[in-house]
Amino acid sequence: MSEHHTEISKFLSFVLRHKPEAIGLELDPEGWAEVDTLIAKSGIPLTPALLRDVVASSDKQRFALSADGLYIRANQGHSIAVNLGLEAIEPPEWLYHGTATRFLDSIQLQGLRPQNRQHVHLSADPQTARNVGKRHGQPTVLTVSALLLHREGHPFFRSRNGVWLTTHVPQDAISEL
Numbered sequence: 001m002s003e004h005h006t007e008i009s010k011f012l013s014f015v016l017r018h019k020p021e022a023i024g025l026e027l028d029p030e031g032w033a034e035v036d037t038l039i040a041k042s043g044i045p046l047t048p049a050l051l052r053d054v055v056a057s058s059d060k061q062r063f064a065l066s067a068d069g070l071y072i073r074a075n076q077g078h079s080i081a082v083n084l085g086l087e088a089i090e091p092p093e094w095l096y097h098g099t100a101t102r103f104l105d106s107i108q109l110q111g112l113r114p115q116n117r118q119h120v121h122l123s124a125d126p127q128t129a130r131n132v133g134k135r136h137g138q139p140t141v142l143t144v145s146a147l148l149l150h151r152e153g154h155p156f157f158r159s160r161n162g163v164w165l166t167t168h169v170p171q172d173a174i175s176e177l
């Protein structure tokens with residue numbers, strides 16, 4: 001992604017995951033926004049073609065366009081409540097959570113919580129998790145016994161871009177890698 005694309009991607013993440021009202025945008029209950037309205041209200045030189053390009057080239061496939069191209073939403077990462085329509089499915093035996101060492105004491109007490117987001121985000125492989133953790137400081141990777149939790153009734157979802165989501169991971173299901 002070019003620097004310009006990254007900037008637009010960050011803008012889209014902000015309005016589609018966290019603060020649509022910052023530009024007077026409305027999302028429907030499933031998180032979709034009208035492309036034309038988004039462009040009109042964005043206050044940046046955005047065109048439909050540029051938007052499509054950013055969506056297509058997003059390294060993590062953060063956004064989805066509706067089949068008719070009229071609507072756009074974020075695939076995951078929301079802090080606002082949206083219904084992504086994901087079905088709970090069986091996860092692999094282990095999933096990984098990248099975090100910063102400074103959060104470990106609190107995680108040991110409370111388990112993993114969604115904090116400001118709707119879900120706890122988990123990765124299918126430790127390397128991806130490490131990169132997620134680096135965003136917060138000295139990274140460390142936690143292993144989550146996902147299949148066991150699923151069997152105990154914890155729901156697991158996989159977003160359209162392959163990120164695993166759940167609501168809470170109790171501390172006894174977590175071990176350090």
Ligand code: HQG
Pocket residue numbers: 013060062077098099100103106107110111112113114115116117120121132133135136163
């Ligand atoms: C930590 C990016 C203290 C948690 C990534 C994390 C991901 C606790 C931080 C997506 C805690 C929240 C999400 C507890 C959890 N006590 N700290 N009990 N439970 N935490 O950014 O998972 O590039 O909301 O470990 O790739 O880092 O934006 O979550 O460090 O997929 O598309 O609280 O964001 O994707 O941080 O990242 P975040 P995250 P994008």
